[in-house]
Amino acid sequence: MTDRKAVRRLDEIRAQAGEVPGVAVRRLKRVEEVELKLLDVDPGQATPFHVHPHAHEGVIMAGRGALRVNDVTQPLTSGDSFSIDPNEPHAIESHGSEPMRIVCLDCFID
Numbered sequence: 001m002t003d004r005k006a007v008r009r010l011d012e013i014r015a016q017a018g019e020v021p022g023v024a025v026r027r028l029k030r031v032e033e034v035e036l037k038l039l040d041v042d043p044g045q046a047t048p049f050h051v052h053p054h055a056h057e058g059v060i061m062a063g064r065g066a067l068r069v070n071d072v073t074q075p076l077t078s079g080d081s082f083s084i085d086p087n088e089p090h091a092i093e094s095h096g097s098e099p100m101r102i103v104c105l106d107c108f109i110d
Contacts, residue, residue: 023047033108040101041094049091055107056084063100066093
């Protein structure tokens with residue numbers, strides 16, 4: 001038997017800050033080639049426009065902003081989901097007065 005806690009409060013999971021100013025990442029779980037994480041993006045902040053070799057899925061839990069994929073920008077609000085293909089340039093921007101909270105799933109499977 002393990003001492004693993006099956007239920008945790010998000011505010012008890014240490015955020016990894018410093019990678020990108022205004023973007024806090026909480027890594028919730030990684031099993032083999034799949035990682036579940038939570039991103040909090042401060043108002044007026046954004047992830048860098050970037051590319052990675054894996055697929056990326058997300059659900060907006062709070063706040064509002066935009067998803068930029070290649071040259072197209074689409075609005076995001078609470079309850080929206082998005083899907084990024086491998087090697088697709090993208091960025092996520094937070095607009096409004098509250099942080100944008102995003103649950104993300106990274107699939108590192110080719």
